[in-house]
Amino acid sequence: MSEAARDARPLLFPQAARLALADPQLRANIRLATTTIRAKRAAVVSELPDWEQLREAGQAIKDRALHGLDELLVELEAAVTRAGGTVHWARDAEEANRVVVDLVRATGADEVVKVKSLTTDEIRLNDALQAGGVRAIETDLAELIVQLAGERPSHLLVPAIHKNRTEIRDLFRERLGRPDLSDDPHELAEAARLHLRAAFLRARVAISGLNFAVAETGTCCVVESEGNGRMCLTLPETLITVMGIEKVISRWDDLGVLLQLLPRSSTGERMNPYTSLWTGVRAGDGPRAFHLVLLDAGRTRVLADPEGRPALRCIRCSACLNICPVYKQTGGHAYHTVYAGPIGAILQPQLSGETGQAATLPFASSLCGACYEVCPVKIDIPRILVHERAKAVRAEAQGLEGVGLRFLARVFSQRRRYERAQRLGRALQRPVVRNGHVRWFVGPLKGWGLSRELPALPQQTFREWWEQRERGT
């Protein structure tokens, strides 16, 4: 399905998952990639004896920042402005896109180079740029692949995780005009490097996101693996950075904790290859104009919910995606959001509201809790999933499920009613049961019957056995 078609009617998660499950190549790719990254993460985390303390420190740093978010953003603005940058406040995606497109057009450029940024994906900046006559060139290798293929990323960190090297070779042969390419990874990377080098050298405007913005000093931080970020942040004359407001942290020293947590949790490395830090502009070094766009787009809505707001601690490491047994089966496209996996399931419905397609995301989980164990900032994702489920149930009628569960609660509320229901169940099941098993899966049971047998209700409940025993019969 093309990107545009997929966006036009996002499938509810259960249906989207079913499509993903029918794609063996996708499943094999996801399985291999997540298995590999899980092992790497586990190895580097086990090296640190104080990993749990680091997690608690990371949690505290982000919570403190969220608690004082309004003041920190003002402090950040003052520091960035003092350092020669310009800060813009954007209420929503539309406003942010308008600001960015206007800034780009004011330079006269019709092309920008981009550093991978989920935030810009979230607001569909590339579409807005295109509508404004500006071509956006993704420079992160995986983002380049996804862009060339006309698709959306399927993983926070490894956007092309759904593509293997043969698929990439074919894509490069066609879209980069390189029919000579083999599927050797070195050759593919070199082809991309040559293609991108030309773009870097002619670019006059770069657009990035960021991982952290330090309010104390006005410093922005981008953490990356390939060096394309470094190229984008230093070569062009104008740099525009879009950041969700939850990315601000209070102190420079906070980076010490977060930069230990992030690489180990994301790529399973002790340290990532390129960490770039810049503060405003500096004469003779790097961009001459720096613009920082602060984006709300639903974040204050998340902040307003005390149970849900820990989701804003997220540092976008993707450890939760890699450990999730549901994500392992479906990959990210099934979530139809920029933020997939466990974090997506709690963040997206809070950003956009617990209705429609987003409301199916908190249910895309077996509540196994593996995500909470690996989250570097200790977001209690299972707890928030349950909280979001309750919001979804309150927001929209749940049809037969609501009727059934509410009825069941009434049955459970009185012993005699419950016992009567047990006896009634045994009587009513007779037409659908044979040899002690359900033979005809109706209604909600149809899903169960896809892959499992279901035992019939036994002829005697535990309590009937107990009472019989007590009576001495």
Next chain:
Amino acid sequence: MPAATPTAWQPSGAGRWPTPSVALFVTCLGDTLFPDVGKATVTVLERLGITVEFPLEQTCCGQMHLNAGYADEARALGERMERVFAGHELIVSPSASCVAHVREHMPGLAGRVHELSELLVDRLGVEDLGASYTGSVTYHPSCHSLRLLHLGDRPLRLLRAVRGLELHELPEAAECCGFGGTFAVKNADVSSAMLADKLASVEATGAGAVCACDSSCLMHIGGGLERRRAPVRALHLAEILAQ
């Protein structure tokens, strides 16, 4: 030949049981669909000389409702359960997930409720229950037992003390089996895919039985084994310990 008598628990002359009786919280699923698990739990406890009580007013702890998003209904069921078990100092249940739910959401009962292996190993200090089981078993640690109750190796220690039982380690044991409550039907396709992986792990051990501390997981795994007509039984820990 008389059944082997476990020696760890025999009261010495000076000793006596710390708690003479325990109330059984059998769970709605156990009561209605898996009564053998409750019966086995009673057998295990009575073999140790403990008096088991069964408050007949009990129905459901509300875990499924809470997890499905019906918080008000869950709260009401939780309050009811607190009333039902109010007079009982020690409560045991063969369901790790229900115990985790009670501990998290019912402050009145949190300190008093134990999962079966917790009760046996921690409170009663026994690992050898005089049980024997001829056959190979692999143990699946349910997500709640692993990550919420931190049961650790308690169930394994109990299984290792069972005479004749051959314990096979389950590969990727910590991976969720895919049950997840209403998830099993609301996202039946993904649940089935996760189940397939778990079944592959179980079958790879060559064990004749898979064992767990949660009837919910066992219903799902067992249902999958039966669909495949696999020669592997799904047994609750209590059922093995009662043998």
